[in-house]
Amino acid sequence: MKQNGYEEAANGRVITIFSAPNYCDQMGNKGAFIKINGSDNKPKYTTFDWVVI
Amino acid sequence: MHALDKRKPRDKEHEQTLRVNLSFSNNLSNKLSELIRFEGEVKEKYDQNTYDLFADVFCYLPLVYVVNSKIMICHGGLFSKDGVKLSDLKKIDRIREPPEEGLMTELLWSDPSPLPGRQPSKRGVGMTFGPDVAHRFLDDNKLGMTLNLKR
Numbered sequence: 394m395k396q397n398g399y400e401e402a403a404n405g406r407v408i409t410i411f412s413a414p415n416y417c418d419q420m421g422n423k424g425a426f427i428k429i430n431g432s433d434n435k436p437k438y439t440t441f442d443w444v445v446i
Numbered sequence: 447m448h449a450l451d452k453r454k455p456r457d458k459e460h461e462q463t464l465r466v467n468l469s470f471s472n473n474l475s476n477k478l479s480e481l482i483r484f485e486g487e488v489k490e491k492y493d494q495n496t497y498d499l500f501a502d503v504f505c506y507l508p509l510v511y512v513v514n515s516k517i518m519i520c521h522g523g524l525f526s527k528d529g530v531k532l533s534d535l536k537k538i539d540r541i542r543e544p545p546e547e548g549l550m551t552e553l554l555w556s557d558p559s560p561l562p563g564r565q566p567s568k569r570g571v572g573m574t575f576g577p578d579v580a581h582r583f584l585d586d587n588k589l590g591m592t593l594n595l596k597r
Binding site for chain 1: 513514516517523557558559560576577580581584590591592593594595596597
């Protein structure tokens with residue numbers, strides 16, 4: 394589980410994305426997704442607190 | 447299971463297509479489906495045949511993607527030994543349940559760690575890998591980065 398929805402390691406070369414906010418309805422973490430533009434391969438993160446199903 | 451948005455550039459505004467690529471994650475294995483109650487839910491709402499179909503289809507979901515030749519995407523992480531090449535990953539016998547150990551299992555279970563080198567994983571499967579391991583693997587394979595997708 395990643396509290397902020399994502400985590401970078403190895404100077405940003407290893408990225409973990411955690412998509413489930415408030416994991417198991419109790420962790421209070423953010424979820425995140427990532428957008429990568431093919432022109433520069435730079436990650437742009439969006440985090441969110443909840444989802445509507 | 448994770449979805450990747452591969453929208454085409456907006457050259458033809460009204461003909462934009464959306465492609466979704468699904469990838470395999472460790473919780474879709476038969477063993478974990480049972481643990482997370484997916485198996486029970488499907489059997490409760492449908493039947494054994496339906497669950498068997500899910501299990502079969504999951505075995506065809508890719509373990510790893512490489513985007514733009516630079517970004518490797520998988521559920522878990524890297525490997526218990528140095529020198530693994532993308533070509534080794536292509537040789538994995540994919541259409542099967544994950545075995546106890548090996549490249550397929552490590553792709554699904556390993557985690558990054560701030561500690562250098564490799565350490566045993568709290569998960570009991572795979573291991574944690576440090577920044578040095580990641581840099582070696584990525585440089586070796588001319589990759590820029592690796593993305594690990596957790597639910």
